[in-house]
Amino acid sequence: MFKDVCQETVTPKAQDFFKNSLTGKLSQKDEPYSTFTSEDLQDVIELGLCARIMLIRNIDTTDGLVNGEFGNSVRISPVEEVLHGKNVTRxxxxxxxxxxxxxxxxxxxxxxEIVVSLKRTFASGMAYVALSRVSSLKGMHIIDFDPKIIYASEIKRYNYSSRFNGILPPIKIFN
Incomplete structure (x- = not known):
């Protein structure tokens, strides 16, 4: 599917360097250094022109290029982030x-437009947060729907039931 959406793809590989303890100089490793996987800079990333991407580090906060920001990929000149470990650089x-x-x-x-899976909601309000992201009902697509996962917190239910007791009719759920 990825190559159907993004015909022009590139697969940049991480470059890992280690500091030679004898010479003090950096040398490039042949294989990726395994401990960097926990740092979120992946060994290999597959990118394509117009792919939906997300930044995983702050690049330029004044320009809005911040961790978690979404966008679509465009052609760029290489910009590298250098991550330094104990004796390794990626x-x-x-x-x-x-x-x-x-x-x-x-x-x-x-x-x-949004496609929402509600299968793993585990707290009150999660379904609301997910479903209220979309600007129109036409753009909302729900999968794994179960009416039991949409509920208010006990505190909210108590506050509303004591405040509006007998005023509001019960809400009907249609299957």
Missing amino acids: KQLPLRLGWAATIHKVQGMTVK
């Missing part, structure tokens, strides 16, 4: 494909 683009995101990541965003 160069890689601080990007990740961003076709999907968690409910927490999209909180506060507004989008024209």
Whole structure:
């Protein structure tokens, strides 16, 4: 699917360097250094022209290029982030494909179209946060829907039931 959407693709590989303890100079490693995987700079990233991407590091906060920012990829000249470990340095683009995101990541965003899986909601209000991101009902697509996952917190239910007791009719759920 990725290559159907983005015909022009590139696969930049991380460049890892280690400091030679005898000479003190940096030398490039043949294989990626495994401990950098926890630092979010991946060994290899697949990118394509017009791909949906997300930054995983701050690049220029004054220009809005901040961690978690979404966008579409364009042709660029190489810009490298250098991450220094104990005796190792990694160069890689601080990007990740961003076709999907968690409910927490999209909180506060507004989008024209959204596909939402509600399968793993685990707290009151999560379904609301996910579903209220879209600007129109036409752009909302829900998968894994179960009416039981949409509920208010116990505190909110108590406050509303005591305040509006007998005034509001019960809400009907249609299956």
